[in-house]
Amino acid sequence: MSYLALARRYRPDDFSGILSQKHITRTLANAISSGRISHAYLFCGSRGTGKTTTARVMAKSLNCEKGPTPTPCGECINCREIKAGISPDVFEIDAASNRGIDDIRQLRENVRYSPASSRYKIYIIDEVHRLTNEAFDALLKTLEEPPPHVIFIFATTEPQSLPATILSRTQRFDFKRVPISALAETVNDIAAKEGLEIDPRAALMVARKADGSLRDALSLLDQLINFSQGMITTESASEILGLVKTDFLFKIIKAVVKHDTPAVLEMFNVYFDEGVDIDGLADELSIFLGKLLLVKNGVRETSILEMDISELEKAELLVSEIDTSDILRMLQIMADFTVDKKSGVDPVVAMEVALVRLSGLDKAVDIDELLSNLSNPVNMTRALSGHSVSKVVKATKSTSAEEGRSMDVGKKSGQAPFTRSQSTAIEHKLDNIANWWSNFLSFVKSKSLAVWSHLQYAKVSYNGSNLVDLGFPLGNEFHMKFLTGRRSFIIDCLKEFSGANPGVSFTRLENENNDLTDIPNIPKQSIEEFLNQHPKMKKLHDLIDGDDIRFRGNMQ
Missing domain, CATH: 3.40.50.300 (P-loop containing nucleotide triphosphate hydrolases)
Structure with a gap:
């Protein structure tokens, strides 16, 4: 038969x-x-x-x-x-x-x-x-x-x-996809019925590769039986399935955490010389970082994490050295790899760039932890060394932008921080609103990040009849609709900032397209001044005898 x-x-x-x-x-x-x-x-x-x-x-x-x-x-x-x-x-x-x-x-x-x-x-x-x-x-x-x-x-x-x-x-x-744990258990049972020994981690690898399909899992087990001749190990499963070994993922992320760029690149070169798929490595790295993110935030269910007990213990030890924001920035870098590859960059070069960025990523430190350390002068240098100040403001531009910049806390620069009291002390005439509009945007940002994020798409003008007009090019109807419901808030902000009490109108600019180059840019100085008003940053100023924050890198 x-x-x-x-x-x-x-x-x-x-x-x-x-x-x-x-x-x-x-x-x-x-x-x-x-x-x-x-x-x-x-x-x-x-x-x-x-x-x-x-x-x-x-x-x-x-x-x-x-x-x-x-x-x-x-x-x-x-x-x-x-x-x-x-x-x-x-x-x-x-x-x-x-x-x-x-x-x-x-x-x-x-x-x-x-x-x-x-x-x-x-x-x-x-x-x-x-x-x-x-x-x-x-x-x-x-x-x-x-x-x-x-x-x-x-x-x-x-x-x-x-x-x-x-x-x-x-x-x-x-019909639902079959859970990884159920697939692994079935693979173990059928291997036992066939008189074979299979490493539990190898069964888990088969289940992951099957991606919720029992038929695929059993077909892969058929392959492994023919390849292994009696004993199915993790090494044979990794080789026949073309999967990245979990031990390799732990080693490369551990080297990333230690900022050991040469070791990271050497591990990648060894991996690449074996002829394996770069896209597969990128996918496995992203999935692994996602699991670390779950572990960092308290998830311990092995069925959810698709890990065994020993892997979970190693993951807990690894995430103890990094912060949630570090893992999020790592995930953003892996997302950037996909974008770079699709834009025509050689996959090997794109992966090497991603790995260098990962291993060169500064660790984030909670501002509360930083303040606590700085309260003790002995710990001041240690606290500032090798860290980026994070969590000062929750709504940052993006995690990829955060990676490219770091905040330096310096001595007095001679420029007084922007404050609301100073803004109202200076008369801002409506007929030259275009000249002080960027400062007004930063003032609005200190009150409402949501309104500010939509208001920056508007083109402002004053018609001479105590009426400020906000024009929106084609493609910005969503921003216009959002701000229309917050007209009174914008009027109150204009009144507090300029001392005037104008009306606000909204206009759709039919003859203009959405040109991102026309969106007013918030000056670097305004963002620095905004951060300087944060209570925790004021406390930090007092501890180190400084009064301003300066950004190093691209602010866009």
């Missing part, structure tokens, strides 16, 4: 054997028990989640000689024929190759005839979304009012591609 693949040999024979789809199997079993059987079902879900298997179990349950029953006997002639795929009353149709109107016309002719030897004539149409529009139209009437002995079961990975007229005539069931 020829060899039968694991995915076929271990296909479930009843509802209890279908993995991780309890919400579906329970519903179908209850429907069969109570006799509330629909004439048409739609099974949706990604590949390998059990759609066709459930359809076959449903067919056996309905046509079993001891049924209809949710637990088919598996021994009667009908059950055996359905399992073997030779039942004259159960038709499995591949819609990808039988998708035309002529195929559906033939089906319509056949449904009129009674079953040959079973209770129901069941049509299982796989990948039903591949049918043509004409075929769907020909099927509608039959699907709406089929003969009492006919049941349709549709399976698809793309339910959004089906016509609404089909969806409305079926009972829909959405």
Whole structure:
């Protein structure tokens, strides 16, 4: 007898054997028990989640000689024929190759005839979304009012591609991706049944690679059995599956945390010389950083993290040396790698740039921790060394912009910080509002970051009738709509800043497109002045006898 693949040999024979789809199997079993059987079902879900298997179990349950029953006997002639795929009353149709109107016309002719030897004539149409529009139209009437002995079961990975007229005539069931933990457990069980030893971490690697598909997991296990000859180790699994070893990920991130750029690049070169995929490395690094982010924020469920206990302990030790903001900036750098690669940069160069940026990333320090350390003069130099001051203002430009800049706390620069009292002390005339508009924007930012973020897209003008007009080029209607509901707030800010009490109007500039170069830029000095007003920064000034913050790097 020829060899039968694991995915076929271990296909479930009843509802209890279908993995991780309890919400579906329970519903179908209850429907069969109570006799509330629909004439048409739609099974949706990604590949390998059990759609066709459930359809076959449903067919056996309905046509079993001891049924209809949710637990088919598996021994009667009908059950055996359905399992073997030779039942004259159960038709499995591949819609990808039988998708035309002529195929559906033939089906319509056949449904009129009674079953040959079973209770129901069941049509299982796989990948039903591949049918043509004409075929769907020909099927509608039959699907709406089929003969009492006919049941349709549709399976698809793309339910959004089906016509609404089909969806409305079926009972829909959405199959979930099989969890990693359930896949790993199943792989372990089947390996044991096959008389094989498998490292638990190797089973976990198979489950990750399968990406929620039980069929894919068993197909990969078949490959590993042929490769390993009796004992499946993590090394053999990593080699045959083309996965990045978890130990490698721990080592390279540990070197990144230590700012050991030469070691990071050497590890990458060794990895690249083995001929593995750079995109795969980027994906695995991003996924691994995401897991570290969860661990840093208190997640300890191994099923969620897709780690075993030993890996979790190593992850806890690793994240103890870094802050959440560090991990977020690392993730942003990996996102930048994808952008660089798509823009035409050589993937190897793009990855090397990303790794250099990762290993050169300064650690963030909480401003409260910094203030606590600076209270003790002995710790002052240690506290400032190798850190970027973070969490002074929650709403920063972006994590990628943060990586390119650091804040230097310096001595008195001779420039007094911008304060609200000074702004009201100076008369700001409305007829030259364009000259002091950027300062007004920074004043608004100190009151409301939300309003400021939308107001900077406006083009300001004064019409001489105590009315300030805010114009918005095409494409900025969202900003205009947001600010219209906050007109009174803008008027109050103008009154407090300039001493005048103008009205505010909003205009759509029909003849102008959204040109980002016209958006007014907030001067570096204004942002520095805004930060200097933060209470914690004032405390920091007092501790180090300084009174201003200066940015080094690109402010845009």
